[in-house]
Structures are given as C-alpha cells and as structure tokens.
Amino acid sequence: MADLAINMCGIKSPNPFWLASGPPTNCGEQIMRAFDAGWGGAVWKTLGDPIVNVSSRLGSVDYAGNRMSGLNNIELITDRPLEANFREIYAVKKKYPDHAVIVSLMVESREEWKEIVNMSIDAGADGLELNFGCPHGMCERGMGSSVGQEPKVLEKITSWVAEASSIPVLVKLTPNVGDILDPGLAAVKGGADGLSLINTIKSIVGVDLDNFVPLPSVRNKSTNGGYCGPAVKPIALHMIAALARDPGVKIPISGIGGISTWRDAAEFIALGSTSVQVCTAVMHYGYRIVEDMIDGLSNYLDDKGMRSVNELIGKAVPNYTDWGNLDLNYKIVARINEEKCIGCQLCYIACLDGAHQCIHTRQNPCSAFHGESDHGARPRTEVKPPVMHESSAGGEHVPFIDEEECVGCNLCNLVCPVPACIEMVEQDTGKAPESWNERMSKQLGGFGG
Amino acid sequence: MDKLSENRLETRFSDAKPLYTDSEAQIEANRCLFCYDAPCIKACPTGIDIPAFIKKIATGNIRGAAKTIFEANLLGVSTARVCPVETLCAGACVYNDYDKRPIQIGRLQRYATNRALKMEKQSGRKLFTPKKKTGKKVALIGAGPASLACAAYLTLEGVEPVLFEVGNLPGGLNTTGIAPYKLQATEALQEVEWLLQFGIGIKTGVTVGKDIQLQELLRDFDAVFIGAGLGKDKLPGIPGETGSGRWGATELITKIKTDSGFIVPDEVQQVLVIGGGNTAIDIARELAMLGVPEVNILYRRTEAEMPGYAHELESARKHGVRLQECIVPKEVEESSNGRLVLTVENKNNGKLEKFESDWLVYAIGQEKHAARLSKEIEVNDKGWIVVDEATRRTSHPKIYAGGDCINGGKEVVNAVADGREAAKAMLREWSGE
Ligand SMILES: Cc1cc2nc3c(=O)[nH]c(=O)nc-3n(C[C@H](O)[C@H](O)[C@H](O)COP(=O)(O)OP(=O)(O)OC[C@H]3O[C@@H](n4cnc5c(N)ncnc54)[C@H](O)[C@@H]3O)c2cc1C
Ligand SMILES: Cc1cc2nc3c(=O)[nH]c(=O)nc-3n(C[C@H](O)[C@H](O)[C@H](O)COP(=O)(O)O)c2cc1C
Ligand code: SF4
Numbered sequence: 001m002a003d004l005a006i007n008m009c010g011i012k013s014p015n016p017f018w019l020a021s022g023p024p025t026n027c028g029e030q031i032m033r034a035f036d037a038g039w040g041g042a043v044w045k046t047l048g049d050p051i052v053n054v055s056s057r058l059g060s061v062d063y064a065g066n067r068m069s070g071l072n073n074i075e076l077i078t079d080r081p082l083e084a085n086f087r088e089i090y091a092v093k094k095k096y097p098d099h100a101v102i103v104s105l106m107v108e109s110r111e112e113w114k115e116i117v118n119m120s121i122d123a124g125a126d127g128l129e130l131n132f133g134c135p136h137g138m139c140e141r142g143m144g145s146s147v148g149q150e151p152k153v154l155e156k157i158t159s160w161v162a163e164a165s166s167i168p169v170l171v172k173l174t175p176n177v178g179d180i181l182d183p184g185l186a187a188v189k190g191g192a193d194g195l196s197l198i199n200t201i202k203s204i205v206g207v208d209l210d211n212f213v214p215l216p217s218v219r220n221k222s223t224n225g226g227y228c229g230p231a232v233k234p235i236a237l238h239m240i241a242a243l244a245r246d247p248g249v250k251i252p253i254s255g256i257g258g259i260s261t262w263r264d265a266a267e268f269i270a271l272g273s274t275s276v277q278v279c280t281a282v283m284h285y286g287y288r289i290v291e292d293m294i295d296g297l298s299n300y301l302d303d304k305g306m307r308s309v310n311e312l313i314g315k316a317v318p319n320y321t322d323w324g325n326l327d328l329n330y331k332i333v334a335r336i337n338e339e340k341c342i343g344c345q346l347c348y349i350a351c352l353d354g355a356h357q358c359i360h361t362r363q364n365p366c367s368a369f370h371g372e373s374d375h376g377a378r379p380r381t382e383v384k385p386p387v388m389h390e391s392s393a394g395g396e397h398v399p400f401i402d403e404e405e406c407v408g409c410n411l412c413n414l415v416c417p418v419p420a421c422i423e424m425v426e427q428d429t430g431k432a433p434e435s436w437n438e439r440m441s442k443q444l445g446g447f448g449g
Numbered sequence: 450m451d452k453l454s455e456n457r458l459e460t461r462f463s464d465a466k467p468l469y470t471d472s473e474a475q476i477e478a479n480r481c482l483f484c485y486d487a488p489c490i491k492a493c494p495t496g497i498d499i500p501a502f503i504k505k506i507a508t509g510n511i512r513g514a515a516k517t518i519f520e521a522n523l524l525g526v527s528t529a530r531v532c533p534v535e536t537l538c539a540g541a542c543v544y545n546d547y548d549k550r551p552i553q554i555g556r557l558q559r560y561a562t563n564r565a566l567k568m569e570k571q572s573g574r575k576l577f578t579p580k581k582k583t584g585k586k587v588a589l590i591g592a593g594p595a596s597l598a599c600a601a602y603l604t605l606e607g608v609e610p611v612l613f614e615v616g617n618l619p620g621g622l623n624t625t626g627i628a629p630y631k632l633q634a635t636e637a638l639q640e641v642e643w644l645l646q647f648g649i650g651i652k653t654g655v656t657v658g659k660d661i662q663l664q665e666l667l668r669d670f671d672a673v674f675i676g677a678g679l680g681k682d683k684l685p686g687i688p689g690e691t692g693s694g695r696w697g698a699t700e701l702i703t704k705i706k707t708d709s710g711f712i713v714p715d716e717v718q719q720v721l722v723i724g725g726g727n728t729a730i731d732i733a734r735e736l737a738m739l740g741v742p743e744v745n746i747l748y749r750r751t752e753a754e755m756p757g758y759a760h761e762l763e764s765a766r767k768h769g770v771r772l773q774e775c776i777v778p779k780e781v782e783e784s785s786n787g788r789l790v791l792t793v794e795n796k797n798n799g800k801l802e803k804f805e806s807d808w809l810v811y812a813i814g815q816e817k818h819a820a821r822l823s824k825e826i827e828v829n830d831k832g833w834i835v836v837d838e839a840t841r842r843t844s845h846p847k848i849y850a851g852g853d854c855i856n857g858g859k860e861v862v863n864a865v866a867d868g869r870e871a872a873k874a875m876l877r878e879w880s881g882e
Contacts, residue, residue, distance in 0.1 A: 064507070065479030342543040349485035363486050397488070417482050418547065 002301035009193040013100040015040035020277035021104040028088025037287035041100030046077035059205035059215040070231030072205035093124035106131040133174035133199025148174035151186035158190025168193040180239040196254040200226025229280035233258030244272025262296030270316040324437040332408040340421040343397030347412035358405035360389035451617035454709030459629035478507040492541035495522035515565030529558035580607040588666040593621020595852025596676030598868030604647040611650035625703040675850035680818030689781035698812035724812030725755040734765040747776040819854035840874035
C-alpha cells in the first residue's frame with residue numbers, strides 16, 4: 001500500500017488530509033474525534049480577540065436538487081476564549097503527538113502577533129497559519145482579506161511572525177485578488193514556510209424573494225460573505241497551479257477549496273499541493289468522509305504504481321501551460337455510440353443552439369449552414385430553408401454528427417447523460433503540431449525580425 | 450345535480466399513488482433530462498409538453514407548470530390520476546432504455562395541477578378567463594370526459610355550451626367507473642365543478658333521444674357533440690346469466706363508487722370475474738381490496754392475449770387476485786344453499802368443469818348505444834360512430850363525436866383529445882379558416 005505520510009515544510013502528518021480552519025475545528029473534542037476518524041491534521045479555527053457571531057451565518061446554493069453545491073458563510077473567527085482554545089490544543093497534541101495541529105491566527109498589532117505566536121508554540125502547535133483571507137467582517141476591521149489584498153502589508157506581517165516563530169509558518173491567501181501571484185510572492189518574501197489557499201470567495205449567495213433580503217438573513221438584513229464548497233474547486237485549482245508553476249514559489253502549498261473526495265484531493269495534489277484541507281464537505285457529511293479519501297487515494301496510487309503520495313505532488317504542473325503553447329493542429333471530432341444512445345437528443349439541441357450546428361436528427365430539418373465547412377468564415381446573415389439530413393448510421397432517435405462541420409468543442413459530450421456515449425476521436429490532420437506562439441514567431445521571422 | 454353521499458364504499462380505498470409532497474416533487478422533477486423532441490410528448494394523446502411542465506416544477510413555477518398541462522389537456526387533474534402512464538408517456542421515457550426508473554410523469558402532473566388549483570382558490574387569481582362571447586351555442590350529449598373537454602375548450606373561446614346528461618352526476622366514468630384507488634367520485638366531481646365554473650351549462654337527468662330529441666338540439670344549437678360513451682355491460686348469452694349475485698362489472702363499480710350504504714356482504718367469500726380487459730382486472734382488484742378472500746378472473750384465452758395491461762394484472766395479483774386462462778363460461782345454476790355454480794369449458798383439455806362462487810361479475814365489454822341516437826350518422830360494423838380523423842366530425846355536418854363512442858372504449862385521455870380537437874374544428878369551421 002502506498003505511503004500517504006507527508007512532511008510539509010517540517011509539519012509531519014500521517015496523511016495529506018487536514019481539516020481546514022472552520023466549524024469542524026472549533027474545539028479539542030471535535031478534533032480528537034476527527035483524528036480518530038482518520039484525519040491526518042487539523043487547522044484550528046482561527047484564534048484572535050474573540051468575536052461575537054450572528055445568526056443565521058450560512059447560506060447555500062442548491063443546484064438541480066443537489067444540496068450545498070456551494071456554501072456561503074458570514075461567520076467570523078473563534079467566539080471562544082483564547083484560554084480554552086490553548087488548553088484544548090495542548091490536550092490534543094498530548095493525546096495525538098503524530099498528528100498535525102496547525103493553529104490559525106488573526107490579530108492586529110505586531111505585539112499581539114508576537115504574543116499569540118508564543119502562546120501557540122507553548123501549547124504545542126506543529127505550525128501556524130496566518131489567516132489573511134477572511135473576506136467578510138474581519139476585513140472591515142483591517143484584518144483578514146484586507147491584509148491578503150495588500151501585498152506590502154502581507155509581507156510585513158508575515159515577516160513579523162516568521163521572526164517571532166520557531167515553528168513553520170503558513171500564509172493563508174485570499175482568492176479575492178486580481179492575480180494570486182502578488183500575495184503569493186509577497187508571502188514568500190516575508191519568509192513564509194508554506195502557502196494555504198484558497199480562503200472563501202466574496203459572495204452574496206441569494207436573495208429571499210418574499211422579503212427582498214439577501215441571504216443568509218439576519219433580522220431582515222444581510223451582508224456579503226465567503227463562498228466555498230464544490231462550486232469553488234475550479235477557482236482554487238487554478239490559483240494553486242499558478243503558484244505551483246511559478247519559479248519564485250519554492251515553498252509547499254496546502255490546497256483548499258471544494259475538496260469532497262479522494263479524486264478532488266488527487267487533483268489538488270497533482271497540481272502542486274502537498275497537503276489538502278477540507279471544510280464544507282465535512283460540514284455536509286461529517287468526519288467519516290475521510291475513510292474513503294484515504295482508501296481511495298491509496299488505491300489510486302497503487303494503481304498508478306506510486307509508492308508514496310509525494311510522487312504525485314505537482315505531477316500535472318508541467319502540463320499546465322499558456323494558451324499560446326497549445327497545438328493548433330490537433331483536431332478531435334465527436335462520435336456517438338449508437339448502442340449506448342438513449343435518444344434524448346440533448347446533444348442535438350446543444351450543438352444547434354449553443355455550438356456549431358453539426359449534429360442532426362431524423363426528426364428535425366435544420367436551417368443552419370451546411371456543407372460549407374468554412375467554420376463560419378463567410379457571413380451567415382440569413383436563416384436558410386430547412387433541410388432534412390440523412391444518415392445510414394444509428395437508430396430512429398440516434399442523432400448523427402457531421403464530422404466535417406464538427407469543431408471538436410466537446411459540448412455534446414458534456415451534456416450527454418450517458419457516460420462514455422459520446423467520444424471525442426482524434427483526427428489525422430496531416431499537419432505537424434504548431435502553437436500560436438510558434439506561428440507568431442515564424443511570421444516575425446518571415447518579416448526578417 | 451345530485452350530491453354524493455358520504456357513506457360510499459369507495460371511501461375505504463386509499464390512493465395507490467399518493468400526492469407528492471413539495472420535496473418529493475422537486476426530487477423527481479430534477480431527475481427529468483429535459484429531452485429535446487421528447488418521446489413522452491409524442492406518447493401523450495393530448496401532447497402535453499411534459500419536459501416543459503416538469504422543468505417548471507423544478508424551478509418552483511407551479512402555476513406555469515399547471516398552465517402548460519391545462520393548455521393541452523383541460524382534464525389534467527383526472528388524467529394525471531387515471532392515465533395508464535406505464536403504456537403512454539412514462540412508457541416512452543428515455544430512462545426505460547437506460548436501466549433507470551422512468552420519470553413519474555402522472556404523479557408530477559397531479560402535484561402541479563393540485564397545487565395550482567389550491568393556489569387559484571387561495572389567491573382568487575384565475576388560471577383561465579373565457580374570451581368574450583361569440584354568440585355560438587353547442588349542445589353536448591353526455592357529461593363524461595369527452596364532452597367536458599370539448600365544452601371547456603369552447604367556453605374559453607367564447608362559445609356557450611350546454612351538457613345533457615342522463616345521470617344525476619356529471620363526469621361520466623371518471624365519476625362512476627375509475628378504480629377508487631386511482632380517483633374517487635368526490636375528486637372527479639371537484640374537477641367537473643372547476644370546469645363548469647368557466648361558464649358551461651349542464652342539464653342532468655336528461656336522456657337525449659327520450660326526454661329531448663337530437664333534432665331539437667340541431668335546431669337550437671350551432672353544433673352538437675356526441676360524447677355518450679358506451680352502454681350497459683354486455684352479458685355472455687348463457688343460460689342462467691341473470692339473477693341475484695350476478696353483476697355487470699360497471700354496474701357493480703358504480704355502486705361501489707357512488708351508492709349510499711352499498712356494501713359487499715361478509716358472506717361473499719368467492720367471486721368469479723369473467724373477462725380479460727382492464728375492467729375485469731379493476732373490479733377483481735377492488736373486490737379483493739374490499740376483503741373478498743378469493744377472487745378469480747376467468748379469461749377465455751391465454752394471459753399473453755389479454756387486452757388488460759400487464760402492469761394492472763401484476764398489481765391485482767399483489768392483492769391476491771388470481772387468473773384462470775382458457776376458461777369459457779357455459780351455464781349458471783343456483784345450488785341448494787343459494788350459491789352459484791358456473792359450468793365452464795376448459796379449452797386446455799376440452800373438458801367441462803364446475804366453479805362455485807357467491808358472486809359472478811361480467812366484464813366482457815359494454816354495449817355500443819350511441820349508434821341508436823340517430824340514423825343520419827354513419828356507424829361502422831363494430832357500432833362505433835365514424836368520424837373524420839382531423840375534425841372528429843361525423844357524417845352529419847353539424848354533429849361531432851368523441852371518446853368511447855368513436856373508439857369502442859379507450860382511455861380518458863383519448864376522450865379529452867377528441868373533445869379538444871372537435872372544439873377546435875368547430876371554431877375553425879365558424880371562422881371560415
Ligand atoms: C371500469 C372502467 C375503468 C376504467 N379505468 C380507466 C382508467 O383507469 N384510466 C383511463 O384512462 N380510462 C379508464 N377507463 C376508460 C374511460 O373511463 C373512458 O375511456 C372515458 O371515460 C370515456 O369518456 P367518454 O366521455 O367518451 O364517455 P363516458 O365517460 O362513458 O361518459 C359518457 C356520458 O354520457 C352519458 N350518456 C350516455 N348516453 C346519453 C344520452 N343518450 N343522453 C344523455 N347522456 C348520455 C353517460 O351517462 C355518461 O355520463 C375505464 C373504463 C371503465 C369502464
Ligand atoms: C462557516 C465557515 C467558517 C470558516 N471560518 C474560517 C476561519 O475561521 N479561518 C479560516 O482561515 N478559514 C475559515 N473558513 C474557510 C475554510 O477554512 C476554507 O478555506 C474554505 O471553506 C474553502 O474550503 P472548502 O471548500 O473545503 O470549504 C471558514 C469556512 C466556513 C464555511
Ligand atoms: S422522456 Fe423522460 S427524461 Fe425525457 S423529457 Fe420525457 S420525462 Fe424527461
């Protein structure tokens with residue numbers, strides 16, 4: 001069985017699965033149960049000057065019957081006394097010396113930072129995570145994302161903590177920035193040992209249409225909150241990859257944002273995460289989800305012949321490149337498996353109205369432009385008289401594809417409800433690979449550049 | 450019009466497919482793939498845009514969902530409950546080819562219509578308002594689904610229809626025939642009441658051909674629609690077929706559904722039902738559900754040849770009904786203890802056998818009585834009124850027809866489609882299109 005143990009800038013953990021700072025890490029009792037369930041580490045609910053919370057604090061996006069595709073919160077940092085938290089940290093570390101306990105912190109002045117860092121170290125923390133990410137409430141008080149959005153301030157505070165700390169320091173980044181490299185590189189400069197991202201995305205999750213109050217409602221008022229859960233995963237993946245591929249970032253990354261399964265985790269690791277953190281999925285289903293995460297990841301690593309999870313870290317990073325390096329001469333077309341097709345014709349309508357009008361049916365004549373595989377080069381200024389298309393392939397309700405017209409966009413494959421019914425098949429164009437950048441540099445060369 | 454008594458045997462039945470809760474409806478609606486050119490629409494005789502109304506349920510637009518249904522089928526309330534969806538829309542759902550449970554279209558339709566009508570009652574905001582009166586008048590014979598659909602459609606278009614109904618209750622077989630675990634008479638009458646408030650006139654207790662003549666209707670109205678359905682239960686034509694304990698199936702079902710105080714006595718321990726259609730299956734299942742310990746259906750051919758639906762027979766069997774194949778009734782006698790002895794021929798071996806029972810129920814079809822209404826309209830050799838496919842017009846230019854009297858007995862939804870198409874044809878005729 002593959003070895004799942006990691007060592008992230010000196011923080012050791014039996015597996016890469018950590019609880020992200022949030023309600024699942026509110027107190028010692030919870031974290032002990034989480035470790036018993038299999039979690040390798042936990043980032044404590046952010047400590048600072050205890051605050052007062054409001055109710056309700058959470059709102060969610062339910063998509064097509066799926067609950068909590070995205071979660072939004074207006075909760076602040078811990079509302080429990082520091083004293084109680086530090087006692088619990090001490091107790092957890094004593095009972096679980098081999099698990100990772102990282103303490104998330106958020107205070108204001110240099111003095112306060114120094115003081116709380118020392119208290120954390122005294123309690124036995126394995127590492128610190130500086131919360132420069134919270135996009136609601138705390139930022140109105142000059143903390144959280146208001147730090148994360150100012151690279152200079154971020155760098156300065158990071159350097160205070162790095163100087164004061166004898167244990168590894170992770171900086172947790174906010175995604176609410178134009179370019180994630182700015183705060184990322186500032187953290188590196190300030191002396192961070194690792195990066196954690198993403199924190200939540202500034203959001204309003206919905207509106208109560210009966211009372212005209214955004215959600216979640218706090219006595220008929222609301223405020224913007226932070227968005228997380230499955231919906232934010234693609235945003236997190238991109239930001240992690242952007243940092244992982246930057247030569248200026250040599251410190252490890254703890255990936256966060258919408259992770260619910262071992263598959264999500266493996267993707268985050270392949271794009272450069274050393275550990276992964278989970279908040280929403282645990283809030284939805286409980287600590288027990290880690291069992292399949294551990295089991296699934298190790299089976300996957302075994303299948304791939306990897307002996308340690310460390311072999312997976314960053315494996316997909318070299319294949320993340322700029323658009324200008326993609327091969328313009330690579331062509332694929334859609335093919336429908338007649339055996340598997342159930343005749344719902346969703347691919348047909350998607351291609352007709354939402355793509356390039358290259359799928360036809362035996363039932364519907366179509367008035368789009370055909371037989372002129374100029375892929376839109378000539379102006380299309382009218383609706384043509386409808387014609388019936390014919391095909392010898394497939395059954396009565398199986399749509400068929402005009403491969404000449406197909407641009408290989410992949411939409412039909414995405415809308416098809418039957419797995420592996422539509423396949424994107426590579427076509428031999430007879431042309432050597434050529435990227436946009438190559439084409440441009442050749443043209444420049446042609447001009448004698 | 451009569452009021453229904455509270456004391457009806459049918460009230461003992463509960464819904465086989467109960468009304469969805471909001472969350473159940475949401476979950477089921479979200480399963481729909483929203484197919485393009487969906488096969489379910491084509492399988493619906495009234496062509497309801499099924500994916501569209503299901504999508505509207507999913508977005509919480511219940512009023513819109515109900516309007517989508519009613520615009521195609523004004524009897525959306527009862528058809529949601531009584532349609533054999535397994536052989537119609539749901540039978541065509543693409544999920545059947547995908548090894549998945551098809552969408553429960555009937556239950557979603559029931560949910561949308563039920564909810565929307567409740568909302569209409571609460572808010573007073575009508576789902577439909579009739580157009581300005583055109584001055585046209587139409588007489589409709591019978592107040593069953595065919596006539597109701599035709600009349601309701603006409604009213605919304607500004608025509609003034611009047612229904613003439615033999616019985617004291619409107620609704621046709623929706624009120625008197627549908628199995629009570631699908632739709633009870635009270636519920637059928639609520640739907641009728643909703644349709645009548647569009648402005649449809651009704652005269653109950655009037656037999657056309659007796660109390661009033663077809664000629665009079667033709668004189669007083671711009672057109673006549675025949676929605677007279679089928680007649681009395683047919684008898685097998687064997688010695689001893691009538692007498693106590695011997696019932697026609699629809700006669701017995703009507704008693705269960707609408708008669709005050711009718712009961713199946715405890716002494717009735719064994720019942721034989723003769724027939725192989727859905728009526729035979731229905732009455733057998735109803736009696737079994739009412740507690741008759743032994744109910745046997747005797748069918749003259751094999752199970753595979755039965756005109757009744759396989760899914761209905763399967764449900765009946767779950768309630769203990771049994772089927773005897775290849776049995777032809779020959780004679781009925783009364784035994785000394787007052788029980789019935791039925792002599793039959795078993796076609797498997799050609800031998801004569803005897804079955805004892807307390808009751809005997811004939812479910813071998815109904816008479817075609819509509820043909821008797823007028824000599825002027827063409828009737829085919831099966832006794833069905835002949836109509837033009839596109840207009841539902843009979844051989845008489847002012848007489849239209851629809852429902853069981855033109856198809857020999859199909860489903861409620863076919864009657865509704867006929868009624869609507871006839872109404873449309875009349876309107877086209879008058880507008881000169
Ligand atoms: C036992 C049974 C169960 C059924 N179950 C189902 C089911 O589950 N689902 C389904 O879709 N279909 C079912 N059907 C079929 C369905 O009920 C009919 O197809 C449908 O009711 C036909 O509608 P209609 O308007 O043509 O006729 P009917 O419903 O028969 O209505 C005809 C009306 O005309 C009246 N009438 C007749 N002659 C005259 C006259 N001369 N003057 C005045 N009034 C007259 C009658 O009293 C009656 O009210 C069932 C039928 C039976 C018998
Ligand atoms: C209710 C709630 C409270 C949170 N509180 C904190 C916090 O105190 N400190 C912090 O750094 N992040 C906090 N987060 C952000 C999470 O740690 C995490 O970065 C984010 O939710 C994305 O991960 P996920 O998609 O797995 O939930 C909170 C998230 C939620 C939902
Ligand atoms: S066939 Fe089934 S899945 Fe497709 S639109 Fe109709 S109900 Fe929905």
